[in-house]
Structures are given as C-alpha cells and as structure tokens.
Amino acid sequence: MSKTTQLDTFNNSHFKTGAPVLKRVFWYIVNTLFFNSFIHSYALKSFFLRLFGAKVGKGVLIKPHVNIKYPWKLEIGNHVWIGEEVWIDNLDYVKIGDNVCISQGALLLCGNHSFTSPQFDLMTGPIVLEEGVWIGAKSLVGPNVTCGSHSVLSVMSVASKNLEPYKIYRGNPAQVVKDRIIK
Amino acid sequence: MSKTTQLDTFNNSHFKTGAPVLKRVFWYIVNTLFFNSFIHSYALKSFFLRLFGAKVGKGVLIKPHVNIKYPWKLEIGNHVWIGEEVWIDNLDYVKIGDNVCISQGALLLCGNHSFTSPQFDLMTGPIVLEEGVWIGAKSLVGPNVTCGSHSVLSVMSVASKNLEPYKIYRGNPAQVVKDRIIK
Amino acid sequence: MSKTTQLDTFNNSHFKTGAPVLKRVFWYIVNTLFFNSFIHSYALKSFFLRLFGAKVGKGVLIKPHVNIKYPWKLEIGNHVWIGEEVWIDNLDYVKIGDNVCISQGALLLCGNHSFTSPQFDLMTGPIVLEEGVWIGAKSLVGPNVTCGSHSVLSVMSVASKNLEPYKIYRGNPAQVVKDRIIK
Numbered sequence: 001m002s003k004t005t006q007l008d009t010f011n012n013s014h015f016k017t018g019a020p021v022l023k024r025v026f027w028y029i030v031n032t033l034f035f036n037s038f039i040h041s042y043a044l045k046s047f048f049l050r051l052f053g054a055k056v057g058k059g060v061l062i063k064p065h066v067n068i069k070y071p072w073k074l075e076i077g078n079h080v081w082i083g084e085e086v087w088i089d090n091l092d093y094v095k096i097g098d099n100v101c102i103s104q105g106a107l108l109l110c111g112n113h114s115f116t117s118p119q120f121d122l123m124t125g126p127i128v129l130e131e132g133v134w135i136g137a138k139s140l141v142g143p144n145v146t147c148g149s150h151s152v153l154s155v156m157s158v159a160s161k162n163l164e165p166y167k168i169y170r171g172n173p174a175q176v177v178k179d180r181i182i183k
Numbered sequence: 184m185s186k187t188t189q190l191d192t193f194n195n196s197h198f199k200t201g202a203p204v205l206k207r208v209f210w211y212i213v214n215t216l217f218f219n220s221f222i223h224s225y226a227l228k229s230f231f232l233r234l235f236g237a238k239v240g241k242g243v244l245i246k247p248h249v250n251i252k253y254p255w256k257l258e259i260g261n262h263v264w265i266g267e268e269v270w271i272d273n274l275d276y277v278k279i280g281d282n283v284c285i286s287q288g289a290l291l292l293c294g295n296h297s298f299t300s301p302q303f304d305l306m307t308g309p310i311v312l313e314e315g316v317w318i319g320a321k322s323l324v325g326p327n328v329t330c331g332s333h334s335v336l337s338v339m340s341v342a343s344k345n346l347e348p349y350k351i352y353r354g355n356p357a358q359v360v361k362d363r364i365i366k
Numbered sequence: 367m368s369k370t371t372q373l374d375t376f377n378n379s380h381f382k383t384g385a386p387v388l389k390r391v392f393w394y395i396v397n398t399l400f401f402n403s404f405i406h407s408y409a410l411k412s413f414f415l416r417l418f419g420a421k422v423g424k425g426v427l428i429k430p431h432v433n434i435k436y437p438w439k440l441e442i443g444n445h446v447w448i449g450e451e452v453w454i455d456n457l458d459y460v461k462i463g464d465n466v467c468i469s470q471g472a473l474l475l476c477g478n479h480s481f482t483s484p485q486f487d488l489m490t491g492p493i494v495l496e497e498g499v500w501i502g503a504k505s506l507v508g509p510n511v512t513c514g515s516h517s518v519l520s521v522m523s524v525a526s527k528n529l530e531p532y533k534i535y536r537g538n539p540a541q542v543v544k545d546r547i548i549k
Contacts, residue, residue, distance in 0.1 A: 003365040005315040007262040038398040079373040132371040182369040186548040188498040190445040215404040
C-alpha cells in the first residue's frame with residue numbers, strides 16, 4: 001500500500017529564520033504598511049530594507065504592493081527595478097545584481113517541499129539574479145536557480161533550472177528561444 | 184453571419200449562492216478584514232469558517248491574504264495548509280482532504296462560462312482535493328476536477344482534468360511528468 | 367565582450383503619461399480607495415472612470431480589487447465584465463469592445479522593454495479586445511495585441527500575438543485549440 005503524507009509530523013526546527021521573533025514581527029508590520037501597500041517612496045523603502053539588514057545599492061526603485069519575506073536574507077545591487085506586486089519569498093538568500101529588472105507580478109520562490117517524504121520536509125534554496133537580468137511580468141523563479149548575466153525570463157514563464165547568460169527563455173518549464181544581443 | 188454574445192441577456196437566476204444576502208454581506212466583511220488581509224491567527228480563521236458553515240478539521244493553517252468566496256460550500260480536513268494569497272473561488276463545492284497543501288498564490292476556480300451560448304451562461308463545478316494532494320504555487324485547478332490522492336500539481340500549472348493519484352503533473356494543460364513515491 | 371544594460375541611463379522623457387501630475391495623483395488615490403479595494407459599487411466605478419477621461423458604456427460591471435493605470439487611455443463598450451483582481455496596466459491605449467468578459471486575475475500589459483538596448487528603453491503598445499472576447503482567469507495579453515471578435519484566451523495563457531476571431535487559444539504562447547461556435 002502506498003505511503004501517505006502526515007503534515008502534523010512536519011518538523012521545521014532545522015529552518016533558520018535568521019532573526020529573532022520580535023524583529024520578524026516588526027518587519028511584518030513594516031512590510032504590510034510600506035511595501036505591500038500603495039506607498040511609493042523609493043527612499044523610504046531602501047531605508048527600511050537596510051534597517052532590517054538588507055544590502056541595498058543606490059538607485060533601487062521598488063514599486064507599490066511588493067511583498068518581501070526576510071530583508072536580512074536579501075542583497076540588491078545598484079540601479080535595480082522591482083515592479084508592482086513583485087513577491088520576494090526569500091526563505092533563503094536572494095542576491096540581485098546591478099541593473100536587474102523584475103517586472104510586475106513576478107515571484108522569486110525560495111521554498112519547496114520534499115514530495116517523497118511523509119513529513120513533507122521544507123527545502124529552501126537561494127536565488128541569484130546576475131547583472132542585467134530581466135525577469136518578465138508574472139514569471140516565477142524557483143529555489144537554487146541562478147539566472148546568468150543578462151538572461152531574460154519572458155512573461156509568465158517558470159525558471160526551475162539555471163538560465164544561461166545572454167539567453168532569452170520562455171515557457172513552463174522555461175526553454176531558450178533566442179540570444180540576447182545588446183547593441 | 185456568426186452569432187454574437189450578448190452579456191445583457193445573461194441570466195443567473197438558476198445559480199444558488201447557498202446563503203441569504205445578509206449572510207453573504209457579513210462573510211464578505213469577515214473575508215476582507217480577517218482572511219484577505221495581513222491577519223495571521225489560524226484559530227480565528229477556523230472559528231470564522233465554521234461560524235459561516237464550513238466543515239473545518241483540526242490543525243488547519245491558513246496564511247494571510249487568502250480569499251474565500253463561500254465558506255458554506257467548503258470542507259477542509261485535518262492538517263491542511265493554505266498558503267499566502269491562495270484564492271478559493273468556490274461558487275461550487277470545494278472539498279479538501281486531510282494533509283493537503285495548497286501553496287502560495289494558487290487558485291481553485293469553480294466557475295466557467297458557456298462559450299457556445301449567446302447568454303454566456305455560468306457553469307460551475309465542484310473541486311475535490313483528495314488526501315495528501317499538493318497544489319503548487321500560482322497553480323490553477325478548474326471546475327469539475329478531482330486531484331487524486333497524493334497527486335502533485337507543479338508551480339504555475341493548470342489542472343483542467345482529473346489528476347491521477349500519486350502522479351506529478353506540470354504545464355498548461357498539466358501533463359504527468361513522473362510518479363510520486365513516498366518513502 | 368558582450369555589452370551590458372545600464373538602467374541608470376534609462377530615459378523615459380519620450381513617454382506621454384497623458385495627464386498632468388496632479389490628475390495622476392488624484393487617480394492613484396481613487397484607484398487605491400475604490401478600485402483596488404473591497405468596494406463593489408459598479409455605478410461609482412463607471413462614474414470615476416468617466417470623470418478621469420475614460421469612455422465607458424452602459425452595463426459595465428467592475429468587480430473588487432481591480433487595478434487600472436490610466437483611465438484617460440481606456441475605452442470600454444457596453445455590457446462589459448471586468449473580474450476580481452483584473453489588472454489593466456494601460457501605459458498605452460486599451461480599447462474594450464461590447465460584451466467582453468475579462469475574468470479574474472487577468473493582466474492587460476501595455477509595456478515592454480527593449481532587451482537589445484543598453485538603456486532598456488520602454489516600449490508601449492495598445493491592446494484591443496474586440497466585441498465578445500473572453501479573456502480567461504489569470505491570463506495575460508501583451509502590447510500591440512488585438513484579440514479578434516469573440517476570440518477566447520483560456521485560463522493562464524499568454525497572448526503575445528493577435529488572436530483570430532471566433533477561435534479559442536491556450537498556452538504560453540497561446541495556440542489555437544478550436545473554433546468558437548455560438549449557437
């Protein structure tokens with residue numbers, strides 16, 4: 001007989017949130033009021049991210065209704081754009097290089113579960129977006145994925161493996177469709 | 184000449200909301216304040232769901248920003264996880280078995296329209312997620328779909344037909360990619 | 367050596383918002399309070415859209431949590447339905463014909479960027495949904511796309527090229543799957 005999952009046996013004690021509970025509560029409030037809200041101010045958002053432990057470069061533009069899980073697991077380079085309704089669900093470390101654009105509605109997803117385990121163990125992995133990457137609207141980047149320099153993930157596509165530099169990908173799972181040649 | 188749709192002739196009088204208007208208004212307020220909001224408390228959410236007619240098991244975890252249409256058309260088993268921004272658009276009955284995980288951003292969609300009818304008739308159908316099912320992040324399950332025991336729908340995939348037990352599906356439309364073997 | 371993008375050289379001065387800054391600010395507030403919110407009233411929404419320069423027909427139903435960028439670049443026919451969480455990101459002109467249904471969570475996306483330019487130039491294009499079109503839940507229509515009369519874009523599909531009249535499309539990119547025959 002096939003085995004079953006038992007979510008009441010889930011044990012997450014090995015997972016490191018990376019911050020004490022009070023800091024997480026304060027961040028949740030700041031995220032609710034200033035990030036996942038109608039607020040526009042870029043300067044305020046960079047200030048708060050740094051206050052909570054993120055490394056944030058200059059010229060970082062973060063649009064309204066953005067949802068960030070843990071700023072202390074986040075590094076953002078210079079001249080980065082983060083679009084409306086982008087969701088950085090960074091249970092693990094997310095590193096965003098210079099001149100990256102993450103378009104509206106995209107999701108960076110660092111969490112996964114073991115579907116072979118009855119305990120449905122949480123598995124997390126980092127995400128790296130190298131310099132000049134463009135993540136298209138409503139796309140999704142999964143855990144343990146590095147998007148190589150200046151790669152492009154088209155709208156509503158899913159990157160569950162690494163993207164090669166200067167290549168354009170589309171689909172679920174994302175496939176190379178052509179080269180990116182910058183003139 | 185091809186016929187056209189006329190949405191002003193749409194007639195929804197056969198549709199049963201399942202509750203008087205005042206109950207629907209109160210639920211809309213509760214859903215807005217406590218479910219589709221930043222609120223965390225799992226106990227409060229199970230309490231409200233039961234108050235409005237849902238069957239809810241023990242150990243049910245419902246994350247913030249969840250949107251539920253009609254709790255009186257909802258049944259949730261034990262040890263179920265419902266992720267952030269999950270949308271249960273249950274115009275029809277939704278039954279969620281024990282140990283089911285619905286990941287963030289997923290949509291259970293019970294409504295459809297007849298595209299062959301000038302009146303664009305509403306057609307609804309129930310959704311059943313059997314024991315141990317995992318619906319991936321940003322995925323969509325359509326009306327009249329049963330996801331068999333311990334089936335998995337991968338991220339950003341679309342189930343418009345039944346999923347076989349212990350199989351893993353991916354894509355739009357979702358196709359089997361491999362077996363799920365729990366050790 | 368491959369060239370790189372430099373987002374700090376981005377120059378958007380050629381882009382026409384179509385309205386003075388004060389009007390844009392007022393619209394942002396109205397959009398936040400009455401559209402991208404729990405508010406239901408259809409009459410109020412049609413009133414506000416017209417006040418800010420949209421052409422809006424009769425019998426237009428706009429559900430809660432809808433996000434509209436610029437009403438002065440929007441034209442909506444008669445008996446049009448716009449579902450919950452629909453996002454009309456109309457940096458360019460969007461024209462919606464009579465008897466169109468845009469289902470929940472769909473995105474009309476008028477913006478794009480030149481991935482061959484170091485300046486990552488913004489490129490916008492209009493979207494036309496002709497009479498009787500149905501845009502499925504969580505689908506995406508890109509810039510410069512015309513969805514022909516009574517065409518259907520299925521759930522979670524992506525239209526990046528024109529859709530032929532009376533055809534049903536599915537997938538990313540959307541492909542014809544069958545004819546739409548209205549009886």
